[in-house]
Amino acid sequence: MSQQHSAAPAPTSAVEGRPDWWRDAVIYQVYPRSFADGNGDGMGDLEGVRTRLPYLRDLGVDAVWLSPFYASPQADAGYDVSDYRVVDPMFGTLLDADALIRDAHALGLRIIVDLVPNHSSDQYEWFRRALAEGPGSPSRDRYHFRPGKGRNGELPPNDWESIFGGPAWTRVTEPDGTPGEWYLHLFAPEQPDFNWEHPAVGDEFRSILRFWLDMGVDGFRIDVAHGMVKAEGLPDLGDHEQLTLLGNDVMPFFDQDGVHDIYREWRLVLDEYSGDRIFVAEAWTPTVERTANYVRPDELHQAFNFQYLATHWDAEELRTVVNRTLDAMRPVGAPATWVLSNHDVTRHATRFANPAGLGTQIRLAGDREVGLRRARAATLLMLALPGSAYVYQGEELGLPDVVDLPDEVRQDPAYFRGAGQDGFRDGCRVPIPWTRTGPSYGFGDGGSWLPQPADWGGLSVEAQTGEPGSTLELYRAALAVRRERADLGAGDAVEWLRAPEGVLAFRRGEFVCVANTTGESVPMPAYGRVLLASGEITEAAGEAKVPADTTVWWSAS
Numbered sequence: 419m420s421q422q423h424s425a426a427p428a429p430t431s432a433v434e435g436r437p438d439w440w441r442d443a444v445i446y447q448v449y450p451r452s453f454a455d456g457n458g459d460g461m462g463d464l465e466g467v468r469t470r471l472p473y474l475r476d477l478g479v480d481a482v483w484l485s486p487f488y489a490s491p492q493a494d495a496g497y498d499v500s501d502y503r504v505v506d507p508m509f510g511t512l513l514d515a516d517a518l519i520r521d522a523h524a525l526g527l528r529i530i531v532d533l534v535p536n537h538s539s540d541q542y543e544w545f546r547r548a549l550a551e552g553p554g555s556p557s558r559d560r561y562h563f564r565p566g567k568g569r570n571g572e573l574p575p576n577d578w579e580s581i582f583g584g585p586a587w588t589r590v591t592e593p594d595g596t597p598g599e600w601y602l603h604l605f606a607p608e609q610p611d612f613n614w615e616h617p618a619v620g621d622e623f624r625s626i627l628r629f630w631l632d633m634g635v636d637g638f639r640i641d642v643a644h645g646m647v648k649a650e651g652l653p654d655l656g657d658h659e660q661l662t663l664l665g666n667d668v669m670p671f672f673d674q675d676g677v678h679d680i681y682r683e684w685r686l687v688l689d690e691y692s693g694d695r696i697f698v699a700e701a702w703t704p705t706v707e708r709t710a711n712y713v714r715p716d717e718l719h720q721a722f723n724f725q726y727l728a729t730h731w732d733a734e735e736l737r738t739v740v741n742r743t744l745d746a747m748r749p750v751g752a753p754a755t756w757v758l759s760n761h762d763v764t765r766h767a768t769r770f771a772n773p774a775g776l777g778t779q780i781r782l783a784g785d786r787e788v789g790l791r792r793a794r795a796a797t798l799l800m801l802a803l804p805g806s807a808y809v810y811q812g813e814e815l816g817l818p819d820v821v822d823l824p825d826e827v828r829q830d831p832a833y834f835r836g837a838g839q840d841g842f843r844d845g846c847r848v849p850i851p852w853t854r855t856g857p858s859y860g861f862g863d864g865g866s867w868l869p870q871p872a873d874w875g876g877l878s879v880e881a882q883t884g885e886p887g888s889t890l891e892l893y894r895a896a897l898a899v900r901r902e903r904a905d906l907g908a909g910d911a912v913e914w915l916r917a918p919e920g921v922l923a924f925r926r927g928e929f930v931c932v933a934n935t936t937g938e939s940v941p942m943p944a945y946g947r948v949l950l951a952s953g954e955i956t957e958a959a960g961e962a963k964v965p966a967d968t969t970v971w972w973s974a975s
């Protein structure tokens with residue numbers, strides 16, 4: 419292990435505060451490459467994040483989730499980890515991580531780190547050893563190595579495809595120079611899948627958990643949390659189109675029941691630590707009911723609600739997914755979560771301008787004004803629902819996806835492997851603008867690893883701060899109301915109110931939320947005092963006009 423480890427300082431304690439803070443927390447996702455660049459090399463880093471923590475505190479979020487910053491060859495932007503206990507030099511050092519955790523805690527912010535247990539980098543020591551030691555060696559058992567099919571083993575062991583496109587298997591050249599076994603990688607070839615049947619894998623990850631818990635983190639976001647256990651015998655999918663099955667059905671490599679045993683063990687480790695720390699699962703399951711399995715009382719705390727993320731801006735669809743989510747979570751006693759954007763999908767300010775029916779990864783320019791109006795309305799709706807909500811960096815600025823990045827700057831492996839998507843994920847990963855002008859709009863002094871559009875300055879934190887009606891001020895106001903009024907995030911139910919077609923209206927105690935998803939303004943009763951609205955509300959004689967694609971919050975008291 420590198421000297422960084424031995425330099426690790428004493429553990430920091432977690433933030434004092436409300437127990438169960440996570441049940442209604444607003445958690446902000448930082449994508450470290452693209453948030454703030456502290457050393458001017460064009461790439462965001464931990465020091466950049468640390469210096470911007472006051473911004474996040476003032477925004478009003480409760481916790482920060484950081485996408486991976488560990489040692490990595492960056493074949494998949496850090497989701498290919500080559501040392502789980504070391505900070506990649508491009509992001510800083512373990513001392514920077516420690517300073518970040520300490521400063522966040524001092525500001526009352528919690529820190530959640532990403533854990534990538536489904537696969538390692540092909541540069542991880544275990545995998546390099548497995549390659550070097552050859553077929554039949556015990557080191558190969560820590561991954562899924564198999565002989566190929568066909569006369570000379572020239573065909574992959576089964577028909578699974580990589581999520582990024584192409585076969586999920588790569589054939590290796592053995593130490594003696596001959597073509598040999600194949601290994602499984604559900605993502606890029608540089609991301610071999612661990613064999614979780616091997617006890618050393620579990621031991622290693624429990625140790626990694628402890629390492630970061632000792633560093634003082636408040637929780638983990640578990641990458642591909644539905645992927646670690648594969649069906650016995652690695653059976654073929656057969657005559658199925660994998661892409662159409664994904665997300666709609668249980669696959670032999672996703673959402674296998676055995677994965678829950680791992681989480682029961684992890685929960686015991688986490689519960690040894692003080693401070694109400696949490697796990698959140700990135701589990702793309704076919705239904706919210708299956709997602710609820712991950713958050714049973716002795717497993718994880720939260721799971722992202724991707725069914726909600728994938729829902730169109732449509733009142734009926736939204737009502738259905740909200741009801742189904744709340745109904746699925748209630749029996750297991752876990753909070754619902756709500757999320758609209760992250761580093762893998764088209765930003766919602768762009769997605770909501772797409773014609774309904776397009777997937778979450780299709781990137782069309784669309785009508786920016788409509789997209790932003792709907793995104794603001796969707797955010798206020800999300801923040802009014804019971805449970806916890808996730809905000810992806812830059813959505814508070816109303817950033818659109820960058821749909822016209824030139825091919826030569828793209829870095830997403832999904833793009834290069836032609837994942838069958840018209841999109842690619844670089845468009846939601848462009849560094850965010852902090853200032854109106856200046857090099858990379860305040861992201862850093864040394865440019866930006868992906869080019870920012872020319873109008874980025876007008877969307878910057880500086881341009882929107884104090885600007886009435888700006889998206890940034892809307893988020894600040896919404897989060898302030900959420901902090902003042904416990905009734906927004908609390909509980910596990912909403913009381914639906916009668917509303918015209920295309921309009922959602924619900925009450926939670928003395929709080930009323932109305933979301934008009936139609937393209938027309940609609941009359942609604944004025945429920946009390948307007949707390950906040952994503953557009954201009956006009957009221958007269960007890961009636962309010964809620965404009966097209968607008969959400970309004972009322973206090974009925």
Ligand code: GLC
Binds near residue numbers: 494497642
């Ligand atoms: C998750 C991450 C994504 C990554 C993949 C493989 O889905 O969010 O960015 O490419 O896992 O680790």
